[in-house]
Amino acid sequence: MRFFLAMLFTLLTTSAFSHTIKSIKYDGMVNMSESVALRMLKFDVNDNISDEMIDAFIRAYYAQGYFDDIWVELKDEQLIYHFKEKLHISKIELKGWKESDTEVKDSVIQIKVGALYDEKKLEAAKKRIIDAINQEGKIDSVVEIQKEFLDNGSIKVTFVVNEGREIVIESLKFSGLSGLKSSAFNDVVANKEHQFMGWLWGRNDGKMKVADLAYDHLRIRDIYMQHGYLDIDVKEPFVNVNFDSYLADMSYQLEEGDVYTISAITIEQEKHVIDDAIIREEIKMMVGKPFNVQTFREDSQRIKTLIADLSYAFVQVVPDLKKNKEKQTVEVVVKIMPGNKVKIRDVIISGNNRTLDRIIRRELFLGPGDMYSLTDLTDSRSALGRLGFFDGNTIEEKRVDNESMDLIVKVKEAPTGNIQIGGGYGSYGGLLVSLAVNDRNVWGSGINVGVKAEKSSKTKSYSFDISNPRLNDTDFSGNFSIFTSDFTYNDYSVLSDGVGLGVGHRFTRYISGYLGYGFSQNSYKYDENSTITSTNQLQDYTKSAVTVSMNFDNTDDFYLPRKGFTFNQSFEKAGVGADADYLKSRTTFGAFKGLDEYIGADIIARYKARLSYAKEMGFLPLSERFYMGGIKSVRGYESYSLSPTVKDVNATDGIRRVGGELTASNSFELSFPLVPKAKMRIVTFLDYGYIGSSSDTYKDLDTNSIVRGGYGAGLEWFSPVGPIQLMFARPLGQKEGDKTAVFEFTMGQRF
Incomplete structure (x- = not known):
């Protein structure tokens, strides 16, 4: 009897607390698929x-974060899970602060369109916005979150920002x-005292930069260390803000100490890898001079490069300053910890959606199996920049172990195939428009193909x-190239049809040579009202010329270099079985320096x-002589308008430009960032040039030499x-x- 009652009780309990289900249904679930559920x-x-099992899986589903509510219904042996999903954010707006800045939405708000609505994440974004505004020196900012439920x-979600007031440093004192x-600190500290008319360029507006408050005292300390004050102690600034006027007083407490003079320079190699004498050649610090931490950094970088070029990729160079406070001297111990030699295990290319891997790899001076070299790594970065295919590139060193590393080459491709438009306006040629369809990297192969057309009232090519x-x-x-052109001077035009081809060779990383040949047929066409007759210099001619050139380029970028030099020397000899017979020499030089x-x-x-x-050796045609003016020589004057002249009553203005045999020009430029995010810059320039003639061809020169200059400003926009x-x-x-030209523009050329 007891056994029967126990069995009955068990059956009743099972019936009350367990269920047999014939099907499972999900209602209202969108973000999670039924198969996953x-x-x-x-x-x-x-x-x-x-x-209990049903409740456990309600909790499991809820933990996925997609749902506001979940409940279960058991109906006719069918288990139904009902879901109320969280709302999706379909639009995010920012009002009152950086409204059109998409980077702010990514870096500060950090909530993407399509994300699930989450109050905690919105409050965190609100706090990040306030913190970002505080970093700009504005306090008491208020951010409200407005929510609008849409029909779909x-x-x-709209973040409405009411920016606070900027704090202005009224007084800055040093104790x-x-x-x-x-x-001495003005050039390094970010927070400076307000100056009269501080809104002018070059003056201090005094606006507080909160993010830099934690670093300015370290920058001051570094200046002292550059003057030998090794005991310098600079406290963090004390800031007193008047919240009624939003003006602040700031002060620094300093303990300078003494100036230390270098008594000796000692080199300690943890493992001897190079002669100390070679290392000393890289050291610019001098015994008897005050210690300068900046000089030590520069010495350390040169030493690091020297040893890293021996494959010691993880070399460390650190100072050990042994001070003698009584004599105010310091022994500088240069400690060198080279580590082990490092081999390149692999080179991984990324970011090149268009450019072929091999086009990038052939510019690298390091490959799998090579021993590491810091100079090779630096030169590889510059070589990639000189291609002009990329907006930027980085080569990351990924340590595998103490004796090997991978190089991760990351590139950001720039548009290389484009329609290029250029031109200008002058009193002589009117509107000049050039149109070119060009691809410097067709199909990602590194091959340059271009078609160009240029047209103005005076020029056609x-x-x-x-x-x-x-x-x-x-x-x-x-x-290989082929061309046809029609260039009109005052009373005549020069028509040219030609072809050219050549071969070059890269001798070193920076030096290359070129040998080319060109042939052209040239003829003159006269204005129907002109009374000019054909002369020796105006007769139709053929040109067959060989060109040889040498080029040096160690810049770090093709379009916008910030360091390096360019130099090109070419010689052109015409007279190989054709009418024109002369020798031309062309020299160009460029120096680029970033001032950051x-x-x-x-x-x-x-x-x-x-x-x-140009040296006339038989026949130097008029169109082969040099002319000056325009964006490539002296801006402010029309292209090709500056030239020695002769009087000619048959010419429309009574003179005829006959070109020169010698021309030189110089350009000085300063390029300033305007809108960095849009890659837009302002450039100011000063040009100066000379053109002259020493030939006996024209004995009646009205003007045999010209010196002109130009100045101005322009916009550079990538x-x-x-x-x-x-x-x-x-x-x-x-x-x-x-003939002057106020405005000119080009597209597709190196800045």
């Missing part, structure tokens, strides 16, 4: 399940300052060219020089369709009869 269950159809069941003047800088991935290059390390701003200084000379230059110029030294 079923896999999460630990039971199946026709199983007996308990209420989603939600629109304990004696050895240096406070002006068409050309096609193709070149391969690395034939079959070797150090040889090749090119000196003044803390991305300003680029450039100097460009050109020198050309647009989505290529680099664009807009130049506004004014002439210097203008004479009567000069």
Whole structure:
């Protein structure tokens, strides 16, 4: 009897707390697929399940974060899970602060469109916005979150920002300052005292930069260390803010100490890898001079490069300063810990959606199996920049172990195939427009193909060219071009049809040579009202010329270099079985220097020089002589308008430009960032040039030499369709009869 009652009790309990289900249904679930939901269950159809099992999987589903509510219904042996999903954010807006800045939405708000609505994440984004505004020196900012429920069941979130007031540093004081003047810190600290008319460029507006408060005292300390104050102690600044006026007083407490002079320089190699004498050649610190931490850093970098070029990739160079406080001297111990030699295990290329891997690899001076070299690594970065295929590139060193590493080459491709438009306007030629369809990297192969057309009231030209800088991935290059042009001078035009081809070779990383041949047929056409008759210099001619050139380029970027030099010397000899017979020499030079390390701003200084000379050896046609003016020589004057002249009553203005045999020009430029995110810059320039003639061809020269200059400003923009230059110029030294040009623009050229 007891056994029977126990069995009956068990059966009744099972019936009350377990269920046999014939099907499972999900209602209201969108973000999770039914197949995934079923896999999460630990039971199946026709199983007996308990209420506890049902509750457990309600909690499991809820933990996925997609749902506001979940409940279960058991109906006719069917288990139904009902879901109320969280709302989706379909639109995010920012009002009152950086409304159109998409980067802020990514880096500060950090909530993507399509994300699930989450109050905690919205509050965290609100806090990040306030913190970001505080970093700009504005306090008491308020951010409200507005929510709008849309008809499609989603939600629109708007962050309404009421920016606080900027704090202005009214007074900045230094306590304990004696050895240096406070002006010594002006170039390094971010927080400065407000100056009268501080809104002017070059003046201090005094606006507090909160993010830099934690670093300014370290920058002051570094300046002292550059003057030998090794015991310098600079406390963090004390800031007193008046929240009624939003003006602040700031002060620094300093303890300078003494100036330490270098008594000795000792080299300690943890493992001897190179002669100490070779290391000493890289050291610019001098015994008897005050210690300068900046000089030590520069010495350390040179030593590091020297040893890293011996494959010691993980070398460390650190100072050990042994001070003698009584004598105020310091022994500088240069400790060198080279580590082990490192081999490159693999080179991984990323970011090149278009450019072939081999096009990138052939520019690298390090490959799998090579021993590490810091110079090779640096030169590889510059070589990739000189291609002009990428907006930027980095080569990361990924340590595998103490004796091997991988190189991760990351590139960001730039538009290389584009429609290039250029031109200008002048009193002589009117509107000049050039149109080119060009791809410097066709199909990602590194081959350059271009078709160009140029048209103005005075000029008409068409050309096609193709070149391969690395034939079959070797150090040889090749090119072919064909062209036709019609250039109109005052009373006559020069019509030319020609073809050219050549081969080049890269001798070193920076030096390459070129040998080319060109043939052209040239004829003159006269204005129907002109009374000019054919002369020796105006007769139709053929030209067959050989050109040889040498080029040096160690810049770090093709379009916008910030360091390095360019130099090109070419000689052209015409007279190989044709009418024209002369020798031309052309020399160009460029120097580029970024000033960021000196003044803390991305300003680029450039100097460009050109020198050309022609020697008549039989026949130097008029159109082969040199002319000056325009965006490539002296801006402010119309292209080709500056030239020695002769009086000619048959010419429309009474003179005829006959060109020169010698021309030289110089350009000084400063390029300033305007809108960095849009890759837009402002450039100021000063041009100066000379052109002259020493030939006996024209004994009646009205003007045999000309010196002119120009100055102005322009816009440099690396647009989505290529680099664009807009130049506004004014002439210097203008004479009567000069043809000036106020505005010129080009596209696709190196800045």
